[in-house]
Amino acid sequence: MARVKITMPEHFTFRTNIPVRITDVNYGGHVGNDAILSIIHEARLHFLTAAGVKELDPGHTSLIMADAALVFKGEGFHGDVFTISVTATEFSAFGFELYYRITSDRDGRSFLIAEAKTGMLCFDYTVRKLARLPEGWEERLSQAK
Template identity: 50%
Template structure:
């Protein structure tokens, strides 16, 4: 069966570190796939906050995650620190993609843990309809 292979952008505009919590572990003793999705959500919130936005208010529009792709590459354990990097790309009239690179420090070098992509759609929650990406948002997220 063919496996998903994400092609990541060369440049990531935002990087942060998040400690792995005990609640991120599954019965196998490592970070579960559902927790990786939660960690990606945390990274996205920090990325948006860095640019002065929130998921429900990005220059007047909110965000909805339309789809997600995650490529798992290595285990992540309690006590390790996750380094997450994010890049915005592939803007359309009403949405864009966010790419995520998740790494951990092992033997004094950063090792890839997961790669991910989320398809984000701008949404007007009051009108209950899809909205265009504000030009200001595209300019900030690409910088």
Template identity: 45%
Template sequence: MARIKIEMPDHFIFSTELPIRISDINYGGHLSNDRILSLVHEARVQFLKGYQYSELDVEGRGLIMTDSATIYKAEGFHGDRLQVDIAVSDFNKYGCDFFYLLSNKDTAVEIAHVKTGFVFFDYDERKVVRVPEGFKNRFVKQAE
């Protein structure tokens, strides 16, 4: 079976710290795969809030996740402090990708690489819409 690959960006524009909680641990005693999406969701909400956005209001448009991919690099354990770095890239007419680098804050060991794809959505009209120009311009410039 072919392995998925995520080409991580060279430059990240946001960083936050999140603890690995006991509820994030699976029966194997390490960070559970299903909790990775929850952790990047929290980091993404913090990132958007820093720009006065929310997942339901990015310049009047909402976001809907279209796909996600995770590459596991190492284990994370209860009590570890995760550093989550975020980049926004790969813009198209209707959306873009968010990239997340999860690493142990204390050891710098990479825990996971994650990519989530999003399209912009008009929740009143229930349809996909174009990427807001202000959002795109802000992050295309920061990625350079």
């Protein structure tokens, strides 16, 4: 069976902490795969805010997710506080890639929970078409802390 592989960057510019909610836990007693995507969405908003970029900015350039890849590495549980490291790379005329590494410290050890990548495209909701990456975004996203 072919597996998804993500080549992760060596350095991440931004970190945020997100607690695992009981609603993130599935019938297996651990964080569900759907919850991981929601958690990286929240981390993305924290990252964009730190960069001074809005995901949805009516009348201006907004962002849409073109693709997502998730690789599960370990289990997360209710009560964990995930540390999500985020970085932006691979800028193009219309978008960029965001990479995420999710870890959790538990019982004096650090556990790798998941790695992910989302392809982000600039979008103009007024005309409902792709838009060019605004001037200054690459620098702001590359330096978000």
